[in-house]
Amino acid sequence: MIDLKQLRENPDRFRKGAKAKKIEVDIDALLALDSRKRALMAEQESKRAEQNKISKEIGPQIGKLKGSLKKASDTERPGVEAEIKTLEEKPSRLKTEIQGLDQQIAEIDPRLNELLLKVPLPPDPDVPAGESEADNVELRTWNPDWFDPKKSFRENKGFDPKSHIDLIRDLKLVDFERAVKIAGARHYVFTGDGMRLQQAVLRFAFDFVTNEHGFTPMSVPVIVREECMVGTGFFPTGRDQAYHIAETARGAGHDLFLTGTGEVGLMGLHADEILDADQLPLQYATVSTCFRREAGAAGKDTAGLYRVHQFDKVEQVVICKADEAESRAWHQKMIGIVEELMQKLELPYRLLQCCTADLGPKNADMIDIEGWMPSRGEVDADGISQGAYGETHSASRLYDYQCRRLNLRYRGENGKTVFCHSLNNTVAATPRILIPILEMYQNEDGSVTVPEVLRAYMGGRESIG
């Protein structure tokens, strides 16, 4: 959530920000509702102040009179009753007026809130402007000495590559048919070495970020309340991407939602808390199953392991002080962790600076890390894919957008409470990361070499198949 005060002071900044992100939101309607609400509140508050004042003055009198009414004789009673009525007249009128204002505010509030939640965080000035993801900017690339994506796979390795889809079929690593029988399209079942490899990658990534980079290992619920989805900024805009467990239909008090990333649980941990400044920064890592409906992606990446409804992800999150320089430094560090991981896996990758149009509502800046996937990209005359980068990681910098929604604060130096900054980045997500691993490490005989850093997690195995 953005700061409503800032919106009032500088609405243009937010209009431009939304425009740059290609997000529609009616800022003028929001401002109008806000000023209307504030006028109503001011009126209501002054009436309440008057009511409180009167209440203190005449309240005890009414109490006494009502007490004396019980003992009063029939002749005294009408006089006392009239006196009470007179005393009650003004506060009673105020009460009606306050209730009227209450109704008006209650009508405005949900509309105001809905709009406010939709206002995106403006992109940082140094984020390149763009119209679509085609305008994202490549920052740098890295390759192991044994592979250069500028040359063909054959030139690099001496044979034409199989796609991961062929590899997992031939090596019996995944059973798609039965997965679809059980759960429908975009599902998969890892079998045998496929499952071993998947678990190896997750465990390697988790150990790497926790043991070597000091992130605290955590588990998280993946079934959460709506507040948690709103608080982390995935709702209302991404509502149709989340699986919805309609428990209210069974008479329960609230529904639940399946999370699309461990970030939701990790960020939700400290919602509504005021942390001590010396507790910060919080560095958390979790491994969790992630669920995504992939609404709007029908027909896109339907084959293979690239786009699926359920996957597993090691996620890193940092909650730090509200300091831009510190926030930026963490962003770099978190990206560095992923680069180090990719280098340990010896997978070619590039860093992609996302342009304004590719940013979601909640981030000020986002860097994608893309792994080289030989099976993607253009297909040549011989039916051989040229390879292309595919997104494997995404590192977001959010300022206080998320913590403001989550009401996650710390006590600053002067004792004031301040909303924290937050950042998040993938460490490794399977099965997607398995695509470059399988395709890059495949051998001419159809086997796949196990990357060296994963062997310890595969019982020392050096190859599959």
Place this chain on the structure above:
RNA sequence: GGUGGGGUGGCGGAGCGGUUGAACGCGCCGGUCUUGAAAACCGGUAUACCCUUCGGGGUAUCGCGGGUUCGAAUCCCGCCCCCACCGCCA
């Protein structure tokens, strides 16, 4: 799933429907005393929003929402959460 108990400030714990934003204790911060520390004593210790002539003023908040009332932490209803026991169970 059943039955019962409970949610009050950083924590513990009071609170006949009317100066209760909330006694008291602990903790924390500042001060006095002390060579220093402890003890003792004194003072201060919530959050959010609105207005401001920047001195301050106002409103809301006792799990959350609604209701009764001139007035609700206190009464009524719904929800959420926690605890205990029983049943079921990975």
